[in-house]
Amino acid sequence: MRLSLSVLALASALAAPATAQEVFPAKLAGHAYLPALSLVEPPADAPRDAWISGKFTNGARVEQAMSVEGNTGKGYGNHGTGISLPFIGQPVQGMSGFAMTRAEDGSFYTLTDNGFGSKRNSPDAMLFFHRMAPDYETGTVERRETVFLSDPDHKVPFRIAYEGTESRYLTGADFDTESIQVLDGEVWIGDEFGPYIIRAGLDGVVKEVFATELDGKELHGPDTYSVFVPAEAGTDFQVQRSGGYEGMALQPGTNLLWAMLEKPILIEGGETEGPFLRVIAFDPKAGEWTGESVKFQLAEGATAIGDFNFIDETRALVIERDNGEGDMAMACAEGATETAECYPNPAKVKNIVLVDMSQTDDEGFIRRIGSIDLLNIADPDAKALDGMGAGGDHFSFPFFTIEDVIAVDETHILVANDNNLPFSGGRVPGEAAHNEFILLEVPELLAAK
Template sequence: MKTILAAATALTALCAGPALADGDAAEGRRFPAVLTGQAVLPAQTLVDAPADAPEHLRHAGKFTTPDRHRTEALGTVAGKDGLRPTGAGLPLAGQSVQGFSGIKTMPDGTFWSLSDNGFGAKANSSDAALMLHHVAIDWTAGTVDRRETVFLRDPDKRAPFPIVLEGTDTRYLTGADFDVESIQPTADGFLVGEEFGPYLLSFDKAGVLRSATETRIGDRAVRSPDHPALALPADPTKPLPEFNLKRSGGFEGLALAKDGAHAYGLIEGPLFVDGKPETVADGRTALRIAEFDTAKGDWTGRSWLYPLAAGGAAIGDFNMLDATTALVIERDNGAGRAAQGCAGDPKADCFAAPAKLKRIVKIEMNEANVGGAVRKIGYIDLMDIADPKGVARQGSVEGVYDMPFVTIENVDRIDDTHIVVANDNNFPYSAGRQIDKADDTEFVRLEVGEFLAAQ
C-alpha cells in the first residue's frame, strides 16, 4: 500500500500544471507516463543459424577477443560494460537474438524488429548473422513470443562490395557487411536503415536484398569511416580519406509516411562540415532527417534538422504518428542509476556515467520547417515512469519505473493512448539495470494519451 500511495503521489505531481513545464521552450512540455505492461526477453536468448548457412555462422562471437584473434572456446571471452563484468561470455552456440534496434507495430498487434550488427563493430561481427524478428508480446504474462526470424541474405549480389560470405551459395549477410539499425515493413518487404555506409536497404519478405542506396542529403554524399569505398592510404604522408559522419552515426531511425510514399532516415550523429558538427541557430548540435522517395528509390534532397537537448548525445528510434508528427527517442551515453554512480575514477562496482537523459520526444516536421529545425512539441522522461499498480517485473523502485540503459532503440505507437518502448541490450556488453549483469531486453507499454494528443 505504501508503494502504491507513493507512486500515486508522484503521478499527481507529474500531472499538475507547473511540473509539466520541465526544461525550456525549445524542448517542449514534459508529459506524464504510466507503466501498464512489461515483458522481458532474457539476455542470453539464442537462435540457430539457418540449416543452409555455412559453418562459420554456427557460433557467433569468435572474433571478440581483445586482439581480434579467433577463439572457438565457447563463453571464454568475458562480456564487460567498461570495467564491469556482465556475467556473460562469447562465443555463443548459435546466434544472439539481441540488440533490438527499431520496432514497428503491425495491425494485428504484433511487432517487427531487428537485431543490429552483432558485437558493436565491423571488425568483430563477421560471424553475426543479420536478422529481422516478428514478435508477439503477452503483456499479462510478461513474455515475448518470437514467431518468426528472417535471416538477411544477398543471393542476387545487390551489395556494392564483396560481402563476408561472398563465395557461398546462400550469401547470408553478417555484421561485417552492414550495421542494420532501423526497420519499416512495407507491402512487399522491408526497408532497413544501416550505419556503415550509411545505406538505405530494401529487402523482400524472405529477407533477400533488393537494393542498397547510398546516402545523400541535399547535394552532399554522406559517408562514415566504415564506408566500403574508403581505405587508408599506402603512403603515410598522403591525406586520409574524407568522411563526414562519425562511426556508428548512420540511420538509427527510419520512419515511413502513412501513405508509404516517403521514408525518412534520421542519422544518429551529426554531419560534420569543415570539421564541425552541424548546429541550429541557437548553437544546439543537430541531426539530419533525410527524405526518400519510395517509388523512385532515391533521395528527394529535402531534409530537416533534429536539435539535441542539452546533455543529449544521440537518437534511438523514429516513427511517424501522422503526416507531420513523429516520435523520436533521444538519449545520453550514460547507464545505471545515479545512486550507484562512481565517486572518482570508474570502478568495477559502480556506474561510471549514470543515465540522466532518456526521453521519448514528439516532434513536428512539415512544409513550413523543411530545411530547418523540427518543432519539439514535448517529451516523456523514461527515467521517471509511474508504476502505481506495481506492473513492472523488474526496474521499479517505490512505484517508479525507469530505463537506465545506455541504448533505448525501440518506440512506436500501439493505439491512441499507448506506446511501446524497448532497450537495445548490446549483449553481452551492456549492464545498466544491474552493475554486474547483462541487461535483458525489456519491452514496456506506456499509457501516454495526453502526450500523443499534444499539439
C-alpha cells in the first residue's frame, strides 16, 4: 500500500510553527571543483548552429567566438569574469540539481540549466544532464557521461528551436531545466518556463510533458507558450519569471515527486500571495497531479530556493537563498561608486534547511526542523582548496545561485553551485566562479527530528 503525506502526517495541532528551527554546525569534509570553462562537444547529428553557443547573449547576434567578455551586471559590481562568449561547443556550467538516486557506479546525476539565463538568449544552448563524480583527494570532478535531451517523437506541445531538424535536440529557448530525479530507469525533470515536468529516458529522449496544476487549475509562467503579450501578472500567468521548479524531490516509499516553485506565486493584481513557496505533488506512475500541496515558509531575507531532496520518507533538505553574491568580508563600503574590488550585494542568506513534510500547521506550512548556514562553515582540517575559500578555520559558500544538495550518508551532505557561466563570480571580483562541490559533515542536522 502506498503511503501518502496525509497518512504520514501528524496532527496539525502538534506541529511546530513553520519558522521555528535550530541552527546546527557544519564542517567542511571535502572540496572539489569543475573548472568554470568546461565545454562539451555537441552530438554529431546536432545542427551546426549548436557548435557555437551563446551567440545571442549580447543583445544582438555575435558570431566571433570568445569575443565578448561575461559581466556580472550593474547590481553585482559590473565585474568582468575573464571568460568570453560565444563558446566553441556547449558549456557544462550551471549544476542545477542532484537526483536522489545515484548511478550504478556511485556517480551523481546532475543537471545543466537552460544555458545563459533566459528563453530569449539561449536558443543555441543545448539541454543535457550528466553523471559526475567528485574526488576530494585530488580536488577534481570527473564528468563520466553527458546525455542530451531531444524530442524526436514530437512530445513537446509547442514549436521548439530546432523544430525542422531530424534530431530535434532541445535548447534553452524551449525549457529551463532546473531539477532532476531518476526513477525506474527514467529521468524526471522540473522546468521553470511552463512550469512543466518532463519525463524522458536515460537516453534523453522525451516521452511526456506535463503542465502544472494547483487546486484544480493550470498554472502558467510568463514564458509558457500559450501566454501572449500583453499579459497580466496574476491573471494570465501566476508563476514568476524564473520562478518555476527549481527543486523537485522524490519521496521514498511513495515515489511521488514533490515539485517546489522557486519563487512565490502571483495573485490577481500582480502581487505575491506571501513570502512562501508552493510544493505540489505529482504521481509519476499515474502521470497526474495528486491534488496535494503544502507550503514552504521562506526565512527573513530569503528570496528563492535552489534544490530540494528527501533524506527519508518525510524529512527533506531545501536550499534557501537570497540574491547576494560574494563574501561579506569583501563587501563594498556604503555608497561606494568604485566596485571593481568589492561586492556591492554580498551574500547574506545561504541556508540548507531540514523540513518535515509530514508536519503541517493549520495553514499548510511544513515544519522547519533546523538549518545550517553555508556562510559559516568550520574548516579545522583545512579542506578548502587554494583560491577558493582556503585560509583559517572558516569556510564560506557565498555564491548567487547554490542549486544542488543531497544526503550522502547519515552524517554528510553534498552541496554544489550553479556558476551561471560566464556571468557570476562569488570568490574573487573579476573572476568567473567555478562549479564547486563541497562535502559537509552535518550529523546533528541529519539526526534532527
